[in-house]
Amino acid sequence: MTDTLTDTATKPSSARRFWSHYSSTSPITLTILALILGFVIGAIIIMVTSPAVLDSWRHTSHHLGDIGSSLKVSFDSVAAAYRAMITGSILDPTLFVHSISTGHGWDTTLTPISETLTYATPLVIASIGVGIAFQTGIFNIGANGQAIIGGIAGTAVGSMIHCPTIIHLPLTLLAGIAGGAVCGLVPGLLKAYTGAHEVIVTLMFNYVCNAFLLYALTETALQAPNQANDLSRNVDSTAILAPIFGTKSGLRVSYGIFVAAAVVVLAIWFLKRSSLGFDFRITGANPNAARASGINPKFVVIAVFLVSGGLAGLAGGVQMMSTTHYIDGGFLIGNAGIGFTAITIALLGRLQPMGIMWGSLLFAALNVGGRAMQAATGIPLDLATIIQSIVVLFVASPVLIKEIYRLRSGAESFQMATKGWSS
Amino acid sequence: MVHQHFMLVPVFTVAENVVLGFEPTKSFNRLDYKTADAQIHELSEKFGLQVDPRAVVENLPIGLQQRVEILKALSHDAELLILDEPTAVLTPQEIDALMEIMRSLARDGKSILFITHKLKEVRAVADVITIIRQGRVIDSVPPSETENQLAALMVGREVNLTVNKESTELGEPVLEIRDVVVRDDRGLAVVNGVTLDVHAGEIVALAGVQGNGQTELAEAISGLRPIESGTITLRGRDITNHSPRAILDAGLGHVPEDRQRDGLVLSMSVADNLVLNTPRRAPFASRGTRNLKAVSVNATDLVQRFDIRTTGIDATAGSLSGGNQQKVIVARELSRPLTCLLASQPTRGLDVGSIEYVHRQIVNERNQGMGVFIISSELDEVVALGDRIAVMHAGKITGIVDPSTSREDIGLLMAGSTMGAHD
Numbered sequence: 001m002t003d004t005l006t007d008t009a010t011k012p013s014s015a016r017r018f019w020s021h022y023s024s025t026s027p028i029t030l031t032i033l034a035l036i037l038g039f040v041i042g043a044i045i046i047m048v049t050s051p052a053v054l055d056s057w058r059h060t061s062h063h064l065g066d067i068g069s070s071l072k073v074s075f076d077s078v079a080a081a082y083r084a085m086i087t088g089s090i091l092d093p094t095l096f097v098h099s100i101s102t103g104h105g106w107d108t109t110l111t112p113i114s115e116t117l118t119y120a121t122p123l124v125i126a127s128i129g130v131g132i133a134f135q136t137g138i139f140n141i142g143a144n145g146q147a148i149i150g151g152i153a154g155t156a157v158g159s160m161i162h163c164p165t166i167i168h169l170p171l172t173l174l175a176g177i178a179g180g181a182v183c184g185l186v187p188g189l190l191k192a193y194t195g196a197h198e199v200i201v202t203l204m205f206n207y208v209c210n211a212f213l214l215y216a217l218t219e220t221a222l223q224a225p226n227q228a229n230d231l232s233r234n235v236d237s238t239a240i241l242a243p244i245f246g247t248k249s250g251l252r253v254s255y256g257i258f259v260a261a262a263v264v265v266l267a268i269w270f271l272k273r274s275s276l277g278f279d280f281r282i283t284g285a286n287p288n289a290a291r292a293s294g295i296n297p298k299f300v301v302i303a304v305f306l307v308s309g310g311l312a313g314l315a316g317g318v319q320m321m322s323t324t325h326y327i328d329g330g331f332l333i334g335n336a337g338i339g340f341t342a343i344t345i346a347l348l349g350r351l352q353p354m355g356i357m358w359g360s361l362l363f364a365a366l367n368v369g370g371r372a373m374q375a376a377t378g379i380p381l382d383l384a385t386i387i388q389s390i391v392v393l394f395v396a397s398p399v400l401i402k403e404i405y406r407l408r409s410g411a412e413s414f415q416m417a418t419k420g421w422s423s
Numbered sequence: 424m425v426h427q428h429f430m431l432v433p434v435f436t437v438a439e440n441v442v443l444g445f446e447p448t449k450s451f452n453r454l455d456y457k458t459a460d461a462q463i464h465e466l467s468e469k470f471g472l473q474v475d476p477r478a479v480v481e482n483l484p485i486g487l488q489q490r491v492e493i494l495k496a497l498s499h500d501a502e503l504l505i506l507d508e509p510t511a512v513l514t515p516q517e518i519d520a521l522m523e524i525m526r527s528l529a530r531d532g533k534s535i536l537f538i539t540h541k542l543k544e545v546r547a548v549a550d551v552i553t554i555i556r557q558g559r560v561i562d563s564v565p566p567s568e569t570e571n572q573l574a575a576l577m578v579g580r581e582v583n584l585t586v587n588k589e590s591t592e593l594g595e596p597v598l599e600i601r602d603v604v605v606r607d608d609r610g611l612a613v614v615n616g617v618t619l620d621v622h623a624g625e626i627v628a629l630a631g632v633q634g635n636g637q638t639e640l641a642e643a644i645s646g647l648r649p650i651e652s653g654t655i656t657l658r659g660r661d662i663t664n665h666s667p668r669a670i671l672d673a674g675l676g677h678v679p680e681d682r683q684r685d686g687l688v689l690s691m692s693v694a695d696n697l698v699l700n701t702p703r704r705a706p707f708a709s710r711g712t713r714n715l716k717a718v719s720v721n722a723t724d725l726v727q728r729f730d731i732r733t734t735g736i737d738a739t740a741g742s743l744s745g746g747n748q749q750k751v752i753v754a755r756e757l758s759r760p761l762t763c764l765l766a767s768q769p770t771r772g773l774d775v776g777s778i779e780y781v782h783r784q785i786v787n788e789r790n791q792g793m794g795v796f797i798i799s800s801e802l803d804e805v806v807a808l809g810d811r812i813a814v815m816h817a818g819k820i821t822g823i824v825d826p827s828t829s830r831e832d833i834g835l836l837m838a839g840s841t842m843g844a845h846d
Contacts, residue, residue: 273715275708282699285688292647292677292685293700294668 027350034394035362038387043078045386046379050077081377085384088372089116089365107250112368114253120364122147122319124260124357126342128267129180129311131351135271136304137284142187142202143312144339145209146180148332150313151320152216153179155327158235158320160221168238173259173317180313181306183209188305192298198305206339214329230329241322256322260357263311267353270307280304312339344392363388424505425492433481437474438463441495466494471527485632486517493524497533504528505536510544512633515802515834522548542570543803556774578776586782586807589790594623595658597763597794598644598675603653605636605643612651614640615818621763621794626785628797628809632837636818637798638680641767644796645677646670647685658762671700674762678752678769680798682745686752689741693733694722696740697755704759721758729754730780746777753784763794770804782808802830 047053056073060066087093095109126143133140140146157175161168187201216222217230224233241256243249270277283290283300291297315338320327332338345363349355370384431440438459447458463476472490480488489509496504506525510518525535525548539545545552546566553563554576561576575581598621605614613636621627631637642648644655646667654663662670671677679685687696698707698718706717722736731750733743740748749769756764766785770778785808789795799805805812806826813823814836822836 273713275703275711275713278695278702278713281691282688285690286684288684289686289688289699291667292645292679294666294671296666296668 027355031348031358031391031395034391037394038390039082041390042383042387043082045383046078046081047074050379053077077377077379081373081379081383084373084376085366085369088112088376089369110251112372114251115368116361116364117253117257118323119368120360121254121256121260121322122315122338123341123345123360123364125263125318126312126315126338127345127349127356127360128263128353129308129315130339130342131346131349131353131356132267132271132280132311133304133308134346135284135351136280136300137287138191138301138304138308139199140184140187140202140305140308140312141199141343142184142205142209142339143308143315143342144332144337145202145206146183146309146312147316147319147339148209148213149183150176150180150316151327151331152213152222152316153313154239154317154320155232155235156222158239159233159326162236163238165238168236169241172235172239172321173314176313176315176317176321177310178313180316181310183313184305184309185302188302188309191305192301198301210333213327213331213333217327217329224326232326232328234326235321239321240325241318252323254322256318259314259318263314264353264357271353276303312342315339315342344388348392348395362391424507425489425496425509426507429488429492431480431488431491431495433479435480436476437478437480437483437491437494438476440480440491441466441476441498443495445499462498463494466498470494470497470524470531472497472524485512485634486514486520489513489521490524497528501533503534503536505538507538508540509537510539510541511800514632514837515830516838518544541801541803542573545573546570574775578774580776586786588786588810591624591790591792593625594792594794596620597623597658598765598796599654599656600640600644601654601656603640603643603655604651605639605648606651607639613818614643616653617815617818617820618653619813619820619823621796623794624789624792625810626789626795626797626808627811627813628799628805629813629815630802630805630809630833630837631800631815633800635815637800637815638767640815641677641680641765641798644670644765645675645679674760676756676759676761676764676766678749678756678764678766680767680771682748682752687740687748690739692722692737693726693731693740693743693751694719694736696751697722697725697736697758699755701755701759725754725758729757729784746773746780749773749777749781753781757784757788761788761793763796764788765796765798767798768800769797770799770801778804802833806830806833 053070053074056066056070060070089112091113092109095105099105099109126147129146130140130143154172154176158168158172161171163171183205184202187196187198187205190196190201191198214230217232222232224231241254241259243252243254244257245251245253271281279290279295279300280303282293283295283297287297290300316332319332319338341363345356345359348362349357349359366384366388367381370381373379373383374381432443435443438456441463442459447455447462449455460476463474467473472494474483474487474490474494478487480491483491489512493504493506509521513521522544525537529535529550537545537549546568549566551563552566552568552573554561554573556577556579561579564573564576571581598619600617600619603614603617604612607613615636617636617640619627619629629637629640639648643650646662646665646669650664654661656662657670657673657675660673662673662675665673683689688699695718698704698721702708702713706714707721708714719736725731726733726736729750731743731754732747740751743751753769764785769785770781773781782804785795785797789810797805797808799808809826811823812826812828812833814821814833816837816839821839824833824836
């Protein structure tokens with residue numbers, strides 16, 4: 001008898017404890033702690049993998065007196081790596097001082113931050129799309145496919161229709177949205193009317209979209225003329241998101257960041273103030289209550305896929321319009337799959353537009369900085385991926401991170417009795 | 424321990440369920456059914472709990488299933504038997520039988536801890552009554568205390584247990600249910616030809632043991648479950664198989680049976696929950712944009728008027744006690760223009776003070792000329808509130824009687840006898 005009692009008592013209590021832990025520490029603190037932890041573990045990995053450090057320790061094993069110098073080598077290589085990462089993604093202070101004093105070289109000084117912003121732009125848009133779907137309880141894993149279709153649609157409208165910027169630019173952006181929305185509509189309809197699980201359908205749709213990309217680039221008029229490779233036409237100059245500081249400056253940061261900023265603002269408004277956003281949130285938090293309150297679940301599923309897919313498509317369009325101005329067979333495939341990264345970032349940002357924005361900037365900085373680190377120190381870009389993964393892991397498991405930092409005393413381990421159905 | 428929700432394997436026989444975990448075996452670990460049956464027989468004889476060891480549990484009526492649970496506990500030589508709300512699923516006759524069993528077990532030297540919120544039952548069977556409130560023992564009293572004294576101890580203040588009702592003019596029928604047939608998730612016709620009228624200015628209470636189709640009937644009226652045949656009209660307007668939205672807008676107020684599942688979004692604020700099914704109605708929104716100011720004005724007003732105890736209108740609904748959660752739902756429903764109020768188990772799991780409050784609100788609405796349809800498995804509530812009492816058994820109305828009818832007769836109707844020819 002006592003066995004059954006304790007059994008039933010511990011299960012809800014541990015879940016409850018987890019929840020109380022999870023919800024009490026501020027998400028910002030948590031993310032910063034996770035970031036620090038990510039860098040610490042990254043440092044350890046640098047120390048145990050860098051050839052210079054290993055050589056130095058091999059030497060020390062023969063001459064014990066050299067421990068100090070080996071330690072110094074270890075810390076130096078970590079410091080060099082992280083310095084390269086920060087200066088390569090945000091700002092190099094020496095270059096900054098130089099630019100201030102001489103008034104020249106601003107392009108070089110600002111390149112890192114410009115690259116980070118460029119990288120982050122489509123991520124913000126796609127991640128907010130994924131975040132809105134997740135808030136509604138819809139697991140749209142197909143953002144990448146939707147972004148690809150958005151990119152294709154944008155390229156088609158941008159390269160094959162010719163009109164002035166004032167019409168052409170918004171039209172191309174809208175084409176991206178429409179492409180992604182149509183691509184999202186299919187799993188939405190399937191879920192609403194047949195109950196097909198959206199995770200499986202959207203996941204599989206990514207492959208369909210990849211295949212469609214190759215088809216579009218080799219078999220249709222989208223392929224660049226006189227081209228045998230899977231390469232699209234270039235979009236007109238009237239349909240690109242131009243670099244803010246002009247093409248001559250070399251800074252790639254484009255007007256796309258204003259599109260991303262607009263998406264952030266609109267998403268905040270949508271979730272907080274719009275009736276449709278309210279319906280989405282109710283459905284995500286309690287689908288039964290949503291139905292009982294008169295919300296049509298079919299409508300919500302279809303609408304959320306249109307919104308989420310549309311944003312993913314816009315991200316694909318913006319990616320193409322702000323960087324390459326054409327697409328090729330590798331568009332958003334493999335490591336560049338912003339639609340997949342978007343899932344991670346949406347969770348990192350706790351599905352909130354502002355959180356997602358910061359998460360995207362962080363991911364972008366780690367990637368851009370990682371490349372700079374690779375160039376400067378030879379430490380592979382994968383280290384940046386490792387740090388990203390660790391940050392996400394620790395944000396996703398707040399209990400663990402709190403245990404590590406002892407944010408709460410162990411005295412918290414009280415047992416809570418089972419709660420009946422009553423209250 | 425006898426759990427409120429039975430821990431039996433429905434497809435196993437009585438004998439298999441009782442010996443589960445302590446199976447007598449023959450060589451090679453074969454189950455020894457003969458010994459098992461003999462054990463059950465012996466136990467049944469010893470405690471006077473007659474039940475066929477070979478019967479399959481899912482085919483037994485609820486009262487017998489409970490007997491199996493008790494046998495299971497006794498088979499482990501339990502000295503202390505804990506019965507958690509054992510009477511919620513029983514007819515009055517079955518409750519009497521259970522009381523008899525409890526008395527005889529006590530005579531045999533067993534100790535029984537009987538957890539219930541029904542004051543009549545504790546007074547009938549207990550030797551000592553201990554009242555707990557908010558996790559503390561308040562007092563232990565002899566069963567000679569009156570119900571009002573017990574209720575006062577439970578709530579911490581004097582409570583009026585009887586509902587005062589003045590007689591009112593009977594108005595037009597507002598809710599007309601005609602030959603309604605509804606299937607449950609398994610495809611069984613659990614509501615099988617129900618016909619019932621609710622007039623303006625009266626409370627019709629539907630009594631019945633849980634699981635006789637009341638839940639499905641409520642879902643059908645509110646549009647959450649398809650109606651196979653028959654019609655439902657609300658003040659002459661056909662609402663058969665209309666969407667929940669249309670039915671809510673037609674003026675049906677719905678207090679769902681499971682408030683946390685269907686009535687509230689626990690992670691959202693009290694203010695949002697108070698407009699959960701009217702988010703698009705003026706003044707809470709216009710042209711797709713929510714008016715958060717109107718929402719909070721509404722919340723402040725309702726929190727005060729309905730005495731909802733909360734730390735603020737921005738507190739989550741999940742942070743409120745069960746009674747206050749129910750008040751949120753009642754406040755929400757009664758604050759919009761209604762033709763008829765449908766309340767399923769309106770006081771389930773509430774403390775005596777909240778029950779008193781909810782009952783008063785319901786009677787108020789009836790006095791003001793609203794039709795009220797209450798579905799409750801609490802006979803006390805049905806008798807206290809109903810102007811007419813309909814009794815449901817196995818998907819049919821077995822009788823419509825006056826509240827002055829004896830409990831025995833209502834009990835017989837609840838058990839399926841249609842002899843209620845008094846009406």
